[in-house]
Amino acid sequence: xxxxxxxxxxxxxxxxxxxxxxxxxxxxxxxxxxxxxxxxxxxxxxxxxxxxxxxxxxxxxxxxxxxxxxxxxxxxxxxxxxxxxxxxxxxxxxxxxxxxxxxxxxxxxxxxxxxxxxxxxxxxxxxxxxxxxxxxxxxxxxxxxxxxxxxxxxxxxxxxxxxxxxxxxxxxxxxxxxxxxxxxxxxxxxxxxxxxxxxxxxxxxxxxxxxxxxxxxxxxxxxxxxxxxxxxxxxxxxxxxxxxxxxxxxxxxxxxxxxxxxxxxxxxxxxxxxxxxxxxxxxxxxx
Numbered sequence: 648x649x650x651x652x653x654x655x656x657x658x659x660x661x662x663x664x665x666x667x668x669x670x671x672x673x674x675x676x677x678x679x680x681x682x683x684x685x686x687x688x689x690x691x692x693x694x695x696x697x698x699x700x701x702x703x704x705x706x707x708x709x710x711x712x713x714x715x716x717x718x719x720x721x722x723x724x725x726x727x728x729x730x731x732x733x734x735x736x737x738x739x740x741x742x743x744x745x746x747x748x749x750x751x752x753x754x755x756x757x758x759x760x761x762x763x764x765x766x767x768x769x770x771x772x773x774x775x776x777x778x779x780x781x782x783x784x785x786x787x788x789x790x791x792x793x794x795x796x797x798x799x800x801x802x803x804x805x806x807x808x809x810x811x812x813x814x815x816x817x818x819x820x821x822x823x824x825x826x827x828x829x830x831x832x833x834x835x836x837x838x839x840x841x842x843x844x845x846x847x848x849x850x851x852x853x854x855x856x857x858x859x860x861x862x863x864x865x866x867x868x869x870x871x872x873x874x875x876x877x878x879x880x881x882x883x884x885x886x887x888x889x890x891x892x893x894x895x896x897x898x899x900x901x902x903x904x905x906x907x908x909x910x911x912x913x914x915x916x917x918x919x920x921x922x923x924x925x926x927x928x929x930x931x932x933x934x
Contacts, residue, residue, distance in 0.1 A: 648731070651680030653690045659819050662688055662735050680736055686721055691732035697854045699841060700725040700732040702766075706840045707736075707763045710798060715757055717837040718829075739829050739836060740823035748827035748868050750835040752875035754820075754828060758837070759848045761818050768845035771821050773807075773892050774800045777899040784902035787912060792919045799922070803904040813878075814848040823851035824858070853889040859934040861894070861931040894922060901934050912933075 650672060658667035663683045670681040670688070679690040691700055704725060710717040722735040777800045807842075820827070821842030828834045856879075859869040872923045873879040880886050898918040904911035914934055921929035 648679065648690075648692050650675055650679065653681075656690050656728050656731045656733065657681055657688060660690075660726055660733045660823075662686070662722070662726070662733065685738050686770035687736040687738045688729075689734045689736070691734075694727065694730045694732065697725060697727055697732040700734050702768075703840045703843075704734055705766050706764070706768075706843045709766075710837070710840070713761060715761070715837065715902070716754065716833070716835060717840065739838070740831060742830045743832055744830050746825040746830050746835065747826055748864070749875040750828050750830060751825050751855070752872045754835055754837045755823060755851050756876055757904070758818055758820055759814065759851070763817060763845060768818060768843060771819060771842070771844035771846040771850050773850065773889075773896050774804050777896060780899040780903040784899075784905050784915075787901050787905040788915060792915075793902075795919065795923065796895060796902075799891075799895045800899075803888060804928065805896055806888045807885075807892050810847065810888055812847045812849055812885070813880075813883045816847050817845060819844050819846055819848055819851045821846075821850065823854045847885075847887055849883060850878050852876065852878075853886060853893060856881055856886065857890055857893055857897075860890075860927060862933060863930060863931075865897060894918075897931070898922065905932065 653675070654667050657663070657670060663670060663686060665683060670683040672679065673682050673687070674680040677692050677696065681688045681690070691697070696925050699726070700887065704723060707718065707720040708723060711719055718739065719737045720734065721737050726733040778797065781796060782795070820837065820840060821844045827837065827839045829838050855864070855869060855872050858864040859866065898915065901911055901915045905915050911934060914932055916929055917929065
């Protein structure tokens with residue numbers, strides 16, 4: 648789905664007060680995200696994302712009822728327009744400052760204290776996309792590297808299933824990064840609710856540990872995160888397993904971009920080599 652197609656769907660949905668052509672494009676990925684006036688509209692890639700869109704709106708309503716600072720839906724149900732799910736959201740004001748790891752920790756404390764919602768949340772299928780991403784990579788990557796990642800995926804999936812958590816399992820955000828926190832006048836607000844799951848709470852905490860170890864997050868920033876949350880997941884015996892699973896998924900995710908982007912191929916090769924060498928000091932770069 649390109650921008651032109653997404654704008655055609657946006658126009659057909661008729662959810663904006665003005666012309667779809669005047670809406671600003673905020674992002675173009677699995678969803679095309681447009682903003683106009685006080686609304687944000689997400690147009691999904693295809694009808695397969697309808698159930699996820701429906702669940703995201705249910706999550707938004709549940710968080711609102713629980714008083715959790717999170718993005719609010721403007722319409723309670725998704726539309727299906729020309730085979731594309733469309734959801735409508737209240738637009739957040741411009742942030743007052745960039746988000747920081749400690750802001751994320753404050754929101755995770757709130758989310759992790761929630762009981763299960765009155766509807767089913769899926770488990771966090773961290774490794775579920777590996778096969779699709781490797782298939783999209785095709786011949787651009789070394790077949791031995793693809794086989795290595797598949798074997799690594801299977802091993803970590805089995806190991807993760809056998810973990811004994813330190814925290815009580817329950818609702819998690821699923822993609823707990825500072826980029827998914829908006830800092831408004833009243834404080835941090837959680838955004839991007841698509842990956843909400845019911846699983847080990849440690850999933851949300853390993854993300855920042857990996858950011859520290861692989862992506863150059865300063866140690867003092869990570870320490871502010873653990874201090875605000877109240878616990879360092881690296882103290883848990885299962886941390887290495889969830890970290891390894893996320894590294895595997897992150898490596899395969901980059902692979903899908905390799906056929907059309909030489910920088911993605913170079914980053915993929917860097918990541919695979921560091922995993923093969925068991926060198927946890929090699930810096931990875933966001934892509």
